[in-house]
Amino acid sequence: MLMSAGQVPVLRVGEWVRFDGDEHQVVALAGTSVRLRSRGGTAQVVLLGFLLAATDFELLDGRQTVPVMEPIGLLETLPGEVLERARRWERHIVEVVTGRSPDSPKTAPPRAGYDPASSTVKGRDAAKAAELTASGQPTSARTVTRMRLRYGEQGLWGLVDQRVTRGSDLVGRADERLVTAVLAELNAQTHASTGTRGRLMRRVSAALDAEYGPGVVPVPGRSAFYELIGVLASGRHSFGAATTRRTLANRPPAPFTPSLATRPGELVQIDSTLLDVMVLLDSGVPGRPELTMVVDVATRTIAAAVLRPAGTKGVDAALLLARTLVPEPMRPGWSAALRMSASRLPHARLLDIDARLQAAAAKPVIVPETIVIDHGRVFVSEVFTRACARLGVSIQPARKGTPTDKPIVERQFSSIGTLFCQHVAGYTGYNVIRRGDRITDEPLWGLTELQDLLDEWIVAGWQHRPHDGLRDPQAPGRAFSPNDAYAAMVAASGYLPMTLSGQDYLELLPLHWRHINEYGITIDYRTYDGVALPHGKRSTVAEQGGRWEVRYDPYDLSHVYVRTPARWITAAWTHLPMVGAPFADFTWRHARRMAAARGLPGDNETEVARVLDQLLTRAGNGPVDKTTARVAARTRAARRPTLPDAQIIDRPVAAPAVDPAPAVPFGLFDVDAEAERWR
Structure with missing residues (x-):
């Protein structure tokens, strides 16, 4: 764009500006600070950067205009003949505005009919239109005026034939209703199974006929339609892997904020x-x-x-x-x-x-x-x-x-x-x-x-x-x-990690509120008892009606933990000697279902304990059915690992023997073998 240096705006003392909803005069400049005085006499000092960044800032001196910056990158992408035609128009428009062609010497006088001192802008537009028409390029004065105004707003880019910049000619010529219908069907493919382009064409035709009537919106032939789909479905994977299509659809809209953290544990x-x-x-x-x-x-x-x-x-x-x-x-x-x-x-x-x-x-x-x-x-x-x-x-x-x-x-x-x-x-x-x-x-x-x-x-x-x-x-x-x-x-x-204590670990276990009877605690048809339990006493938690706080590990129901005012007390399952191995809550439920299937009462703790023992015994020798095998496997594999100082185990510990003399051991008692012998 051809401009003179005088068109660059300059902020000087005495200029009037619009700022903060009022008109102000610049009364002093000191470095990056600007002293302003409003028409009402109010004075203030603002930073130049803050003043220029204000949304309502405007330089009120009409003689100074901000130069138009041309999109140089876009101009370089244009075909040569299109850019050359825009430059020819630029020479004509410059002559209309200044009276001189850009190629003429600066000392040359304006051409006849284009002197700004003796002709109007409207007259010069008409003269240029007549000149172009006489040279074999039919042009109206209105066209010259439009090109002059666009040049003033956008520079050389305003003189470019905008039909070239509309993107794909294929989409530009296609009916807008057809393009809308194709895009709607492509969007519907996001969570659907992958199909062919032929299926899409059939669905688009049916949708257009249903909305506008049969044959109202023309559908191009197969080749042209497939080309249209190729343009509109670019990057969507509409006819590729369905998983890729769903993954792309799940991407957050750009721009988005990534997950950031500046210290350990923050996120x-x-x-x-x-x-x-x-x-x-x-x-x-x-x-x-x-x-x-x-x-x-x-x-x-x-x-x-x-x-x-x-x-x-x-x-x-x-x-x-x-x-x-x-x-x-x-x-x-x-x-x-x-x-x-x-x-x-x-x-x-x-x-x-x-x-x-x-x-x-x-x-x-x-x-x-x-x-x-x-x-x-x-x-x-x-x-x-x-x-x-x-x-x-x-x-x-x-x-x-x-x-x-x-x-x-x-x-x-x-x-x-x-x-x-x-x-x-x-x-x-x-x-x-x-x-x-x-x-x-x-x-x-x-x-x-x-x-x-x-x-x-x-x-x-x-x-x-x-x-x-x-x-x-x-x-x-x-x-x-x-x-x-x-x-x-x-x-x-300055990060100092405070590690977990054993009592905190028990606080994370699931909770039951239960009464402590003379025979112990009952949970899901299981009875737990211990010497240290406060049998028959009510807790001090009035909101729970005298019930006690009981914590349990769902992967080891052999013991529960009871909170007392003094400490945690561990209570063992009364039938644990019969089973002799830790078991999980899902193992217990499966044993109850097996007992019910055999006609045994599912609420009889002893009968369920026997079934549970048989279940774990058979699991050690090999699976009988898939359900039993899965339950037994989960029971064994999901046992909670011991964490350092993270458990409070209040189970009784055997007292050391008083007489260190060697004792003659008895043979091991095998419950299953003994039961088979008595049968």
Whole structure:
């Protein structure tokens, strides 16, 4: 665009401006400060940047106009003949405005009929229209006026033939109603099964006939219609993989704010998924375990990861949250290099807080502040929400059907699949297309062994592996490991993790309120008793009508824990000697159903205990049916691991023998063998 330097606006003393809803005169300039005085006499000093950024700022001197900046990038994309035609128009318009052609010398006088001193703008527009028409380019004065005004507003870009800039000529020529119908059908394909273009064409034709009448909106031939679909369906995967189409539809609208955290525990994410590995359950039935994992956003630390048979419960998620608050203990066989004292973690500083870190593995303790969950019933359960409230953790629900609200833990599952699962015997692949056909013929790991392997890989591999999402803004070329990031953030934020105590652990267990009778406590047709129980007494909790607070572990119903004003008391199941092994709540329910199927009373504790003992005995010798095998497997595999100082066990301990003399042992009494002998 041809402009003179005098057109650039300049703010000077004495100029009038519009600002803050009033007109002001510039009375002084000092550096970047501007002193203004309104027409009412009010004076104020503002920064120049603040003044220019005001939405209502305007320079009231009409002689100064802001120069129009041309879209140079768009001009370079135009065809040569289109750009040349716009430049020819520019020369004509400049002559109309200034009286001189851009090619003429500056000292040359204006051409006759174009002198601004002796002719009007309207007259010059008419003269230029007549000149172009005489040269073989029919043009009206109105066209010249329109081009002159567009040039003043947009510069050279305003003289470009806008038909060239409308995008695809195919879409530009297509009926707008047809384009709308095609887009509506493409949007409807998001959650539908993938079809062909022919099906889409048929549905579009039917929709147009139903809305506008048969044949009112013409539908092009198959080739032209397919070309139209190719333009409109670009990037949608409408005729590709349905999973890809749904994934693209789930992306948050751009721009969006990513999950950011500046200190450990500020934001953590939790989720569950089936692991891509087949394991051999205790009953001998192979199956895929469910992995529930807590990930710290700031450091990418896997704070806790637990494998369970399919069917994770709310108490699993609550106890998993508790595991993030206790140190990871060293296991037998682990290398000494995996100790926290041998890592970059601030071991000496943290050891002053908790002595248990002396034998801890090189994985930091994370104290969550906010946890992001989805709407799975495990995470919205009362047990989990109560655990978060007890620990002072805020819950932030993700939007339904939006996994991008917790992208860190979702991506971590993929990393575990590629970095850990594919190297484990029994790997299934992440979909059936990649799955082998003889996986169960391989020697499979047990669930307990796989849990140990996963824990060791997290400490030895993941926590020391540089992560591309952990970079120092001052040195972006270096990627930090989760342990490196934790050490740096502890120093920067003054982070001191306060680990969980044993009493806090009991507070996370599910709760029952029960009376303590002379025979003990009854829960779901099970009776618990202990010498230390306050038999026949009422509790001091008036709101509960004298009932006592009883906590229980759903994966070990052999004992319950009763809160008294002085301490927690452990009460054992009265029929535990008959069964002799821990069992879960779902195992007890299954035993009651088996007893009812045999015609035995389901509320008879002794009969159910016998069925339960037979169930666990048969599970040790091999499965009888699939349902029994799954229940027995879940019972054995889902036993809660012992956490350091995280349990209060008040069970009676046998007194040491007074006479150290050796005793002649009796033979072991086998209940099952004795029963068979009497039969």
